[in-house]
Amino acid sequence: MDALKRQAAAKALEHVRDGMQLGLGTGSTAKHFVDLLGEKVAAGMKVVGVPTSEATRIQAEQCRIPLTTLDVIDRLDLTVDGADEVDGALNLIKGGGGALLREKIVAAASDRMIVIADETKWVDALGRFPLPVEVIPFGLAATQRMMAKAFAEGGVSGQMVIRKGKDGHVFVTDGGHWIIDAHLGRIADAPRLAGLLNPIPGVVEHGLFIGLATTTVLAGAQGIRVIERR
Ligand SMILES: O=C[C@H](O)[C@H](O)[C@H](O)COP(=O)(O)O
Numbered sequence: 001m002d003a004l005k006r007q008a009a010a011k012a013l014e015h016v017r018d019g020m021q022l023g024l025g026t027g028s029t030a031k032h033f034v035d036l037l038g039e040k041v042a043a044g045m046k047v048v049g050v051p052t053s054e055a056t057r058i059q060a061e062q063c064r065i066p067l068t069t070l071d072v073i074d075r076l077d078l079t080v081d082g083a084d085e086v087d088g089a090l091n092l093i094k095g096g097g098g099a100l101l102r103e104k105i106v107a108a109a110s111d112r113m114i115v116i117a118d119e120t121k122w123v124d125a126l127g128r129f130p131l132p133v134e135v136i137p138f139g140l141a142a143t144q145r146m147m148a149k150a151f152a153e154g155g156v157s158g159q160m161v162i163r164k165g166k167d168g169h170v171f172v173t174d175g176g177h178w179i180i181d182a183h184l185g186r187i188a189d190a191p192r193l194a195g196l197l198n199p200i201p202g203v204v205e206h207g208l209f210i211g212l213a214t215t216t217v218l219a220g221a222q223g224i225r226v227i228e229r230r
Contacts, residue, residue: 001118002028004219005082008116009033011217011224012080015114018046021073023106024060025081026053026099029116033080038063050076052106053099054174070109079110084129084207086121086216090229091190095132095207098163098173104205107212115213119220127156127187132163132207133180133197134173143202144180150200151184154193158183177204 009032016022016037024034034056041047041064048066050073051057060067070076081103085093092115094100107113135143144160151157163171163179170178187193187208194208211229218225 004118005029006032008217008219012114020077022049023076023079024049024051027082027097029082052103076110079113083115085123090213092209100207101205112214115216126190127184130181130183134177134204136202146200150196156184
């Protein structure tokens with residue numbers, strides 16, 4: 001599986017040109033991309049990156065990839081990131097690693113977003129992977145009630161679990177928030193559900209990435225498939 005992730009990352013690297021401003025994703029697949037990009041930079045390629053998490057920032061610094069922020073530059077040419085699920089419209093579930101907020105800010109500031117994944121991430125409908133929703137701890141029960149209402153209106157339901165870290169304590173994101181993983185099963189209309197979650201005050205962001213990915217690179221046993229958004 002790790003070899004497939006690296007193959008997808010290598011394919012995405014073919015889209016990187018000298019002088020590009022890049023969004024650098026988070027997770028085990030994006031980690032390969034940052035690694036390979038580091039090799040290109042060591043060989044003389046000139047790029048600048050905006051990391052989507054503290055973990056990626058640390059990795060990119062170790063790889064000596066020059067970094068900047070969206071306070072300094074206003075647009076990115078390309079973001080390369082992983083995903084937990086990708087559907088046929090290239091809508092995504094992201095946030096399995098807890099980086100969804102910065103990932104979405106960076107993706108939204110990018111002209112293109114290439115999603116890199118092994119073929120197990122390709123799904124008919126999003127939702128088997130629990131949907132991460134980043135929330136403010138204050139008033140959590142009220143937020144959860146509004147989320148349950150949004151789920152009902154969006155035609156889904158399921159358990160909401162506050163994410164814990166490996167140490168057993170509540171997982172805290174880079175932004176200082178918590179994550180609720182919503183076990184919804186099958187989201188028939190992901191764009192509609194995204195629209196229902198957006199206005200909830202205690203929801204900082206959710207892991208439905210609608211209309212952001214322009215390309216998906218899927219690596220499988222049979223080879224690599226590149227799927228462009230229609
Ligand atoms: O918060 C984490 C990100 O959205 C990741 O890109 C996503 O969880 C996929 O990670 P991985 O490549 O490790 O499966």
